Amino acid sequence: MEVFAVEGLPEVRPGDDVAELVVERTALRDGDVICVASTIVSKANGRQASLSSYEPSEQAVRIAESIEAVAGEEKDPRLAQAIIEECEEVLVEAPFVLGVTQFGHITVNAGIDRSNVPDADLLLLPEDPAADAEAIRAGIRERTGVAPAVIVTDTSGRPFRLGQRGVALGWAGLPASRDWRGERDREGRELEATVQAVVDELAAAANLVTGEGDGGTPVAVVRDFEFGDHAASEQLFRDPEKDIVRQALREWSHARD
Amino acid sequence: MEVFAVEGLPEVRPGDDVAELVVERTALRDGDVICVASTIVSKANGRQASLSSYEPSEQAVRIAESIEAVAGEEKDPRLAQAIIEECEEVLVEAPFVLGVTQFGHITVNAGIDRSNVPDADLLLLPEDPAADAEAIRAGIRERTGVAPAVIVTDTSGRPFRLGQRGVALGWAGLPASRDWRGERDREGRELEATVQAVVDELAAAANLVTGEGDGGTPVAVVRDFEFGDHAASEQLFRDPEKDIVRQALREWSHARD
Ligand SMILES: Nc1nc2c(ncn2[C@@H]2O[C@H](COP(=O)(O)OP(=O)(O)O)[C@@H](O)[C@H]2O)c(=O)[nH]1
Ligand SMILES: Nc1nc2c(ncn2[C@@H]2O[C@H](COP(=O)(O)OP(=O)(O)O)[C@@H](O)[C@H]2O)c(=O)[nH]1
Ligand SMILES: [Mn+2]
Ligand SMILES: [Mn+2]
Ligand SMILES: [Mn+2]
Ligand SMILES: [Mn+2]
Known part of the structure; x- marks a missing residue:
């Protein structure tokens, strides 16, 4: 092989x-x-996305705050919102967000990448x-x-x-x-x-x-x-x-x- | 490659x-x-082992009973004992035994194999x-x-x-x-x-x-x-x-x- x-x-x-x-x-x-x-x-x-297009919900604000409290890491509540929107279910909110994507994959941050992404803040995983x-x-x-x-x-x-x-x-x-x-x-x-x-x-x-x-x-x-x-x-x-x-x-x- | x-x-x-x-x-x-x-x-x-060499502890008997109750699967308490002895810590007892081996690997049944093992009941994972x-x-x-x-x-x-x-x-x-x-x-x-x-x-x-x-x-x-x-x-x-x-x-x- x-x-x-x-x-x-x-x-x-x-x-x-x-x-x-x-x-x-x-x-x-x-x-x-x-x-x-x-x-x-x-x-x-x-699937490029900009952070400014996300309006943080209560859950997103809570997630960002708990991660800051638990992990001492700054988390943008708009990124938390993007993650929530990609997830069918959030399993863990802190010290990191672990969720199930709409297509069934369980991973941290809904697999959203910030590396190797030109001209955009975020790259979301494919939908299907x-x-x-x-x-x-x-x-x-x-x-x-x-x-x-x-x-x-x-x-x-x-x-x-x-x-x-x-x-x-x-x-x-x-x-x-x-x-x-x-x-x-x-x-x-x-x-x-x-x-x-x-x-x-x-x-x-x-x-x-x-x-x-x-x-x-x-x-x-x-x-x-x-x-x-x-x-x-x-x-x-x-x-x-x-x-x-x-x-x-x-x-x-x-x-x- | x-x-x-x-x-x-x-x-x-x-x-x-x-x-x-x-x-x-x-x-x-x-x-x-x-x-x-x-x-x-x-x-x-x-690392071949025979079931008859294991004396089931209380925990092993409990594990075998819970697995039978929860998963409807017959579990030999001597196998449960072998698993316990291979584990530094048992994390889940039923519906299957998930534990940490002495060398730090987390897996079901302590990785004990019953396939591809001639002349023995069990094959334990290497110790190191x-x-x-x-x-x-x-x-x-x-x-x-x-x-x-x-x-x-x-x-x-x-x-x-x-x-x-x-x-x-x-x-x-x-x-x-x-x-x-x-x-x-x-x-x-x-x-x-x-x-x-x-x-x-x-x-x-x-x-x-x-x-x-x-x-x-x-x-x-x-x-x-x-x-x-x-x-x-x-x-x-x-x-x-x-x-x-x-x-x-x-x-x-x-x-x-
Ligand atoms: N040619 C090319 N390579 C890319 C592009 N985006 C990422 N890569 C490369 O693809 C590989 C995997 O990138 P990575 O960010 O780990 O992708 P992921 O594993 O799907 O998240 C690396 O070698 C990157 O340099 C692209 O648009 N074009
Ligand atoms: N030649 C040879 N092959 C073996 C022996 N034991 C297992 N195998 C082969 O090794 C491969 C992996 O066996 P497996 O039982 O999955 O090993 P494990 O993944 O380490 O538990 C299979 O192709 C088996 O047929 C052996 O003693 N001699
Ligand atoms: Mn990726
Ligand atoms: Mn990669
Ligand atoms: Mn094996
Ligand atoms: Mn194998």
């Missing part, structure tokens, strides 16, 4: 066609998995990354006849472990996971580690070559990845009713009110 | 030398990152995966003169997102993370996504080629990964006092008592 960055991509602007930018710069093959950093999908979709992945895939197929898998990725933190890593926000042309249930191990015993979230593993691999800085490489190609002969699973985000950690965080937030 | 599995490894037994098994089957280069599934490190270290990574690295260097980086990995679940993915338990010869703090983005602005947990991203990439089943490929080589000119960070597991999710889970468990 090979992982390489697409070189020479320009600064992406509202209205740009990501599929076109990619196919102009690299020869794709069937079976390739194209990992596209959400930052350029957001830029192409016009799965639809974006599908559109990029269709755009590549139209132009080249090749239909690679596409993953829209972000760099995101996680509980328990320090640091961020690449994750999948939306995908098309491959399943979210290999489902090993019913398969056997080397001893003929049914498998326990049952569902392998390959889209997240692919996003993580891609992130190693895209990086976080001024590299200018928001697109990585994974070549010769074999999904293999496995059952597939499509769901990546936990069902809220079965997510113990989400429930614990809800109660914990309330405990601080 | 290239990721490939080492082919032809035998069933690993107590006392086997993992470094020797690997160098006999593949030509390594400086700069390679060797990702070794913890399962074979545990096997080589003699960082030391194992260092020893494998030294063993490879002794035999070949090449000193690759080594990561001992496991497949593990995570909050919020379904499915498991490869993670690093211990590593040697490379830092845990790229620390981007102080670096600049494309606009000259200081970076926000500051610490990139590359050992986890490498473990995830490796897991795509090792798989979870009867593939017989516990070792993957990542070739031509460039850490790059970045500051480094060594810590991968969150400081308990700063880990909000861990705190919330502690309180939540207590709430059920």
Whole structure:
């Protein structure tokens, strides 16, 4: 399996066609998995936003104040408002805002970026990354006849472990996971580690070559990845009713009110 | 960057030398990152265990009973005892046991495997995966003169997102993370996504080629990964006092008592 960055991509602007930018710069093959950093999908979709367009609600003011009190960090209540508007549910208000985006991804600050964003204060995550992945895939197929898998990725933190890593926000042309249930191990015993979230593993691999800085490489190609002969699973985000950690965080937030 | 599995490894037994098994089957280069599934490190270290050697404590009996009551799943109290003994702290007792291993990794069932374990009921995680990574690295260097980086990995679940993915338990010869703090983005602005947990991203990439089943490929080589000119960070597991999710889970468990 090979992982390489697409070189020479320009600064992406509202209205740009990501599929076109990619196919102009690299020869794709069937079976390739194209990992596209959400930052350029957001830029192409016009998800830039200015702080002055947000009117802080009571909750936003409270969030900004608690973060200042708890973390000693200045938080702009307009940024808090932007985060709230991107979230279906806020799970933790302080010492940082952890929420569920409208498309089901749980992350800090609703994944709003302030890095690599020219001419705007904020860059919001794509509204529907799965639809974006599908559109990029269709755009590549139209132009080249090749239909690679596409993953829209972000760099995101996680509980328990320090640091961020690449994750999948939306995908098309491959399943979210290999489902090993019913398969056997080397001893003929049914498998326990049952569902392998390959889209997240692919996003993580891609992130190693895209990086976080001024590299200018928001697109990585994974070549010769074999999904293999496995059952597939499509769901990546936990069902809220079965997510113990989400429930614990809800109660914990309330405990601080 | 290239990721490939080492082919032809035998069933690993107590006392086997993992470094020797690997160098006999593949030509390594400086700069390679060797990702070794913890399962074979545990096997080589003699971490097989039998259920009959565990005497269930009161807590183990309570855990088995609560899991049966809450999840409707039969749990052997001796397995619960094994999990407790591997954990420095149990965070959640039911519907599944989530705990912190002695070396700081938070996972379900203390990462004890019942798959791919011949002639034993259980396979415990390595006691000190960082030391194992260092020893494998030294063993490879002794035999070949090449000193690759080594990561001992496991497949593990995570909050919020379904499915498991490869993670690093211990590593040697490379830092845990790229620390981007102080670096600049494309606009000259200081970076926000500051610490990139590359050992986890490498473990995830490796897991795509090792798989979870009867593939017989516990070792993957990542070739031509460039850490790059970045500051480094060594810590991968969150400081308990700063880990909000861990705190919330502690309180939540207590709430059920
Ligand atoms: N060519 C190009 N590279 C960009 C652009 N925006 C970000 N990047 C690069 O894409 C990579 C990932 O950027 P990052 O801000 O971490 O994106 P995110 O992970 O989706 O939030 C880095 O190498 C950036 O330099 C852009 O508009 N054009
Ligand atoms: N050759 C060989 N392969 C093994 C052995 N044990 C496990 N494997 C393979 O190693 C890979 C990872 O196994 P898994 O049980 O998921 O390990 P874990 O992720 O460390 O828990 C699979 O391809 C297994 O078939 C062994 O002793 N010898
Ligand atoms: Mn981002
Ligand atoms: Mn990033
Ligand atoms: Mn395991
Ligand atoms: Mn595994």
